[in-house]
Amino acid sequence: MLSILRTIWYVFLHSFQKRITVQYPEQKPYLAPRYRGRIILSRDPDGGERCVACNLCAVACPVGCIALQATEDKNGRRYPEFFRINFSRCIFCGYCEEACPTYAIQLTPDFEIGEFHRKNLVYEKEDLLINGPGKHPGYNFWQIAGVKIGGKDKGEAAHEAAPVDVHTLLP
Amino acid sequence: MTSPHPILSILGVAIVALSIAAFLIWVERRLLALWQDRYGPNRVGPFGLLQVAADSIKIFMKEDWIPPFVDRPVFILAPAIVFVTVLMSFAVLPVAPGIIVSDLSVGLLFFLAMSSLGVYSVVLAGWSSNNKYALLGGLRAAAQMLSYEVFMGLSLMGVVLLAGTFSLPAIVEAQRTIWFVIPQFPGFVLFLIAGLAETRRIPFDLPEAESELVAGYHSEYSGMKFGMFFVGEYMGVSLISAMISVLFFGGWLGPVLPGVVWFFLKMFSFIAFFVLVRAALPRPRFDQLMSWGWKVMLPLALINLLATGAAVLAWR
Numbered sequence: 001m002l003s004i005l006r007t008i009w010y011v012f013l014h015s016f017q018k019r020i021t022v023q024y025p026e027q028k029p030y031l032a033p034r035y036r037g038r039i040i041l042s043r044d045p046d047g048g049e050r051c052v053a054c055n056l057c058a059v060a061c062p063v064g065c066i067a068l069q070a071t072e073d074k075n076g077r078r079y080p081e082f083f084r085i086n087f088s089r090c091i092f093c094g095y096c097e098e099a100c101p102t103y104a105i106q107l108t109p110d111f112e113i114g115e116f117h118r119k120n121l122v123y124e125k126e127d128l129l130i131n132g133p134g135k136h137p138g139y140n141f142w143q144i145a146g147v148k149i150g151g152k153d154k155g156e157a158a159h160e161a162a163p164v165d166v167h168t169l170l171p
Numbered sequence: 172m173t174s175p176h177p178i179l180s181i182l183g184v185a186i187v188a189l190s191i192a193a194f195l196i197w198v199e200r201r202l203l204a205l206w207q208d209r210y211g212p213n214r215v216g217p218f219g220l221l222q223v224a225a226d227s228i229k230i231f232m233k234e235d236w237i238p239p240f241v242d243r244p245v246f247i248l249a250p251a252i253v254f255v256t257v258l259m260s261f262a263v264l265p266v267a268p269g270i271i272v273s274d275l276s277v278g279l280l281f282f283l284a285m286s287s288l289g290v291y292s293v294v295l296a297g298w299s300s301n302n303k304y305a306l307l308g309g310l311r312a313a314a315q316m317l318s319y320e321v322f323m324g325l326s327l328m329g330v331v332l333l334a335g336t337f338s339l340p341a342i343v344e345a346q347r348t349i350w351f352v353i354p355q356f357p358g359f360v361l362f363l364i365a366g367l368a369e370t371r372r373i374p375f376d377l378p379e380a381e382s383e384l385v386a387g388y389h390s391e392y393s394g395m396k397f398g399m400f401f402v403g404e405y406m407g408v409s410l411i412s413a414m415i416s417v418l419f420f421g422g423w424l425g426p427v428l429p430g431v432v433w434f435f436l437k438m439f440s441f442i443a444f445f446v447l448v449r450a451a452l453p454r455p456r457f458d459q460l461m462s463w464g465w466k467v468m469l470p471l472a473l474i475n476l477l478a479t480g481a482a483v484l485a486w487r
């Protein structure tokens with residue numbers, strides 16, 4: 001009996017406690033920098049698209065909401081002809097970001113992407129592509145990859161010595 | 172004594188009772204939120220007050236679905252009964268001197284009779300729904316409300332003995348020297364508990380018990396029929412709160428402020444207390460509820476009645 005009265009009293013004391021609700025639209029909650037929200041495609045420090053259209057993200061995606069078509073520019077650089085993410089299916093698991101070898105695809109701390117029509121949630125490449133490197137500022141995939149493309153011959157990448165001419169090693 | 176414009180006062184009481192009940196939906200949600208460190212509805216209108224309007228529009232627009240397997244006439248009648256009986260009880264409620272629909276000489280008995288009739292609504296709703304959960308809810312309601320009815324009446328007899336009348340305004344007037352809560356404290360506690368059980372509020376909401384019985388006796392109801400049960404419950408809460416303030420806390424009596432203000436002040440503090448109890452207490456098991464009612468509350472009510480009778484005899 002006494003415990004009932006004590007319970008009622010303790011609950012009453014909550015009238016004087018601070019409320020923990022975050023008044024959302026006026027008061028934004030803190031989101032960690034690695035929060036998994038809206039997905040973007042980032043660019044190299046020199047402004048080129050990072051995505052090499054390797055399809056790894058599309059394969060890793062558990063719900064299959066990434067669609068892209070690979071193509072090559074005149075320098076032999078692969079890039080996606082189109083790149084489409086259906087956010088009405090995406091579960092924001094972040095597997096695409098983990099799978100990506102070039103840090104191109106990244107999840108950002110933004111979840112306010114509500115729409116009235118489902119088809120507006122299908123984002124095309126121009127909606128996804130941003131004008132910066134995102135979470136990895138200095139990274140430039142083509143400067144690290146060993147492959148040769150137009151404008152960059154073998155041995156011209158960063159931290160790379162010119163290839164040894166094997167014929168000079170002959171006795 | 173009846174007030175000068177009977178029709179006007181009937182309409183007035185009905186409208187005030189209904190709007191208080193509607194307003195209570197908001198009050199309860201805000202208060203529960205306060206005690207759970209939340210805000211509750213605070214978006215629609217100032218302080219979320221227009222939430223009531225939004226909710227009523229929603230419930231009026233909802234499809235009023237009557238399942239094909241129910242006992243149609245009884246199914247439709249049941250929600251009306253709860254509404255009518257509670258509204259009838261408001262007729263004998265003295266708000267302030269002269270502000271009463273009908274000052275019956277047996278006002279208190281009329282109130283008790285009407286609240287007993289309210290049981291029918293719940294039992295019939297449970298029975299006519301043809302649904303096992305609704306039936307279980309109705310059975311529980313019948314057992315619970317009948318057993319708590321018994322000592323509800325008995326707990327009020329102490330007040331009647333002291334005041335020497337069944338008329339509610341006369342009972343209020345008899346409290347000019349001292350509020351009955353002081354000489355009749357056990358009676359007050361018993362009536363408070365019985366009132367909680369009578370309105371089927373947590374912790375006595377076993378007929379609804381949404382964690383075990385879907386929604387108990389009103390599982391099959393939708394639209395405005397469900398709304399009638401809902402509003403009926405809130406009207407019951409305000410009725411019991413008003414009755415507590417009339418019978419034990421001197422109704423409209425109080426210094427400085429006008430009587431109506433005192434009345435509503437007392438009534439709203441008891442409503443808030445009802446909500447506080449809801450926020451704090453869990454639901455007991457059904458056998459606990461029954462043995463508590465018959466083995467503890469009933470003997471206590473009888474002892475209280477005997478002691479009061481003896482004291483009244485000794486003093487007169």
Ligand code: SF4
Binds near residue numbers: 039057094095
């Ligand atoms: S976050 Fe997960 S679900 Fe969304 S696109 Fe990436 S892999 Fe697919």
Ligand code: SF4
Binds near residue numbers: 052056100101102
């Ligand atoms: S975003 Fe990354 S993983 Fe996906 S296709 Fe482009 S480079 Fe490959």
